[in-house]
Amino acid sequence: MPKIEVSYTDYLKETNKMLGHGGLLLASTDAKGNPNAMTIGWGTIGIIWAKPIFVVLVRPSRYTYDLIEITNDFTVNVPHLILPIKYRILALFLVATKISLRRRVLL
Numbered sequence: 001m002p003k004i005e006v007s008y009t010d011y012l013k014e015t016n017k018m019l020g021h022g023g024l025l026l027a028s029t030d031a032k033g034n035p036n037a038m039t040i041g042w043g044t045i046g047i048i049w050a051k052p053i054f055v056v057l058v059r060p061s062r063y064t065y066d067l068i069e070i071t072n073d074f075t076v077n078v079p080h081l082i083l084p085i086k087y088r089i090l091a092l093f094l095v096a097t098k099i100s101l102r103r104r105v106l107l
Helices: 012-020 063-071 085-106
Strands: 024-029 035-040 044-048 051-055 075-077
Touching (some): 012 024
Antiparallel strands (some): 024 075
16 A cells, blocks of 8 residues: 555544554564554654654664664554544554564564
């Protein structure tokens, strides 16, 4: 699926809500394009020097950290709010787990 550029304000309300209630999905790829995902429940959204930013802290010990350093790319994904919270959390868990297991097989 191709990336779609959106304004940071398009889903700001949903993003802030999910940061505090269930989390978001940070997705990245390795140099070969293999997917990687991790769930996040933290981040800062704001404006610096008239440019929108989304700051996400990823520990250097995480596999995701290395991928972001290599590719200089990641996306923050917000589960759709139409789903009940328990299903949004389950979806985050399943996606992150499936990709993590797939990564182990590829290595």
